[in-house]
Amino acid sequence: MTRIAAIVPAAGRGERLGLPVPKALLQVGGLSLVEHAVAGLVRAGVDVVVVAAPADTVDDVRRLVPLATVVTGGADRCESVRLALDAIPADVDVVLVHDAARPFGSEDVVRRVVDALQAGASAVIPVVPVADTVKRVDRNGVVVETIDRATLRAVQTPQGFRRDVLVAAHESQNATVTDDAALVEAMGIEVQTVDGDARAFKVTTPWDFSVAEALWERGNQ
Numbered sequence: 001m002t003r004i005a006a007i008v009p010a011a012g013r014g015e016r017l018g019l020p021v022p023k024a025l026l027q028v029g030g031l032s033l034v035e036h037a038v039a040g041l042v043r044a045g046v047d048v049v050v051v052a053a054p055a056d057t058v059d060d061v062r063r064l065v066p067l068a069t070v071v072t073g074g075a076d077r078c079e080s081v082r083l084a085l086d087a088i089p090a091d092v093d094v095v096l097v098h099d100a101a102r103p104f105g106s107e108d109v110v111r112r113v114v115d116a117l118q119a120g121a122s123a124v125i126p127v128v129p130v131a132d133t134v135k136r137v138d139r140n141g142v143v144v145e146t147i148d149r150a151t152l153r154a155v156q157t158p159q160g161f162r163r164d165v166l167v168a169a170h171e172s173q174n175a176t177v178t179d180d181a182a183l184v185e186a187m188g189i190e191v192q193t194v195d196g197d198a199r200a201f202k203v204t205t206p207w208d209f210s211v212a213e214a215l216w217e218r219g220n221q
């Protein structure tokens, strides 16, 4: 049987929210974002969860998510993932990486990602269509080109990897990327996509927080 681990990078400071508390500890419906994220992964059948937390909150996070192993995170998301990878037991074959800042909607997504890995994929990412027209602009804000929206996807987490592929990707590069699949792509390994879920959006701004609260209150999480 495949043993599945999930890494939850939760060591960001959430500066875009303009708050003194790490974003993963902010609450929606009485539970912190990291608690929601871990609970979703456990409900989806993940066997092992490793959370990377800011150094000064490791003890707090341990109390909040007693089912998880909690390690001290790094200077950027990539380093946090790398440190969490080191704490994953040897018998795990599949590793998911899931942002703490995505409290909802992960259960069905986990199943689609894991199914694709079990069908033979090395790396799988959940994606959603892009609703807005997207343009590339120069540094003066002048439009350079319009990108064909039909070829674009917005990428969510949990992203899933064969363990050996994720380890190799993180060993091979030190680039600061915004997702783990980018490291795998850079190695020339095919990354498959599966359908994401609108509810798995990332809480980044105060607006996102209001949306998360509204979803929670309506039981739509």
Ligand code: C5P
Pocket: 008, 009, 010, 011, 012, 013, 023, 024, 052, 073, 074, 075, 076, 077, 078, 080, 081, 099, 100, 101, 202, 204
């Ligand atoms: O900043 P952003 O929302 O893109 O961060 C994505 C995820 O990476 C968040 O869950 C955040 O807590 C995590 N992160 C981390 N270590 C850092 C920076 C971000 O675990 N040093």
